[in-house]
Amino acid sequence: MGWNDEALGERGEPAGAPDEVAVLERWIGGALPAAVREWFLLGGDRRLAAVSSNLVTTARDFGSPAVGRFLDGGHLLLETDGQHCCRWVVEVEAAYGDPPVYLVDPDDDACTTRSRYAAAFSDYAFAQAWDAVLWAGEVAAGFDHPLPAGALEALKGRLTTLPVTYGWAMNQGCDAVYRFGGQARVAVAVVGGTAVWSAVAAADDGVRRALAGLVGADGDV
Structure with missing residues (x-):
């Protein structure tokens, strides 16, 4: 059992992007929180992007200027609302494996407006994937x-x-x-x-x- 089993579903699909994850971890100077790392390595980012109406950050976006601006403040941009009303971020240097996910105002790269969205990253992953299926x-x-x-x-x-x-x-x-x-x-x-x-x-x-x-x-x- 992994951190994101409920959101990832069957594990038989191709793996995610280990090279991109390795590059990101060199950039931040350490490993991503375990649940976040698993999400990208097992392709959860791509699966969510395929069913969501929001702009979901995938591993191929790690080098983008938008992601970089959030990383400068210690956060990884996970998702942007489809109408640019808010964004979801997670701390990249969290001291525990399954860190909380926060909402921030859409143009707040420094995350000073952050408020708790989910108690754990795995809750965020589950909720976003589950909601997409619900409304489908x-x-x-x-x-x-x-x-x-x-x-x-x-x-x-x-x-x-x-x-x-x-x-x-x-x-x-x-x-x-x-x-x-x-x-x-x-x-x-x-x-x-x-x-x-x-x-x-x-x-x-x-x-x-x-x-x-x-x-x-x-x-x-």
Whole structure:
């Protein structure tokens, strides 16, 4: 088991770019955090770039001026929002293997505006890949609707709790995005007591409708 097994899926695909990773590590003067290193060596960057609507940094971008500006401040640029609303970065000299990922303002190369997006890089990798799959299928979606009291606890009782992220919800700010898996994929982006959006994907129409109703989006199915 590796750091990013859930996001990487099957390991039978060609490996990533060891030469580019080696060049980057010489540039920063040491090894990347283990989870970040694994992500690029096993091609997670390319897999995410293939399904994401954002601009994902791949190993072939390591020599670009944009990546270089962030490295000067000790961060690796991971991803840029498709509408240039924010960016995702990780510290390259983190003292632990699975460091947190931060959001920064789109033009803040020094990362002075950073705020926590994910508690661990592997949570970031999982969430970004999982979200892309969620929205690729048939989804019952609701927008700007009240989140019923106890809805998140009810989802925890019926589904598997997945990584939570903070600060950004696909196309807008948020307090947090909660994700659940199992017989359905459910994500709820929350600001206070409001779901700024909710999404339920399930093969069974009855399950999809029931879970959408549970989070208060039954009128938007």
